[in-house]
């Protein structure tokens with residue numbers, strides 16, 4: 001039952017997603033989380049690194065959409081200057097926002113990668129919708145209120161996954 005909580009890949013930061021590697025995997029679209037994935041949850045605007053990353057993806061014909069559970073103001077203020085499509089109040093891990101975006105991207109499930117810093121929303125949601133999932137280390141170690149509850153669940157799940165992995169190795 002834990003397999004839906006497992007990312008296909010774990011990376012340190014979003015900038016580790018590079019066009020060459022993505023193309024090798026057949027990835028043509030990225031659905032990314034915002035808070036603690038692109039910038040710290042309390043940082044309002046995109047940093048120069050984030051702007052460069054979006055530009056690089058665009059130059060390589062890799063479509064990027066931001067899907068966030070955060071509110072309209074937060075997500076709009078951040079995303080609009082980047083000129084990137086976005087969804088706010090997305091209710092991850094529910095599949096609806098993921099599926100809508102996949103349709104807008106006009107890509108197949110196998111061509112889309114979902115990246116985020118949370119197992120309970122980003123990874124679980126991406127897996128349930130059938131995409132390739134990537135977990136990043138949160139940009140900062142603090143969180144907003146709702147995320148704190150999710151983190152508590154996440155710690156329990158990650159611990160179990162680790163224990164399970166160990167057991168598999170010993171067998």
Ligand SMILES: [Mg+2]
Nearest residue numbers: 033035036117
């Ligand atoms: Mg996040």
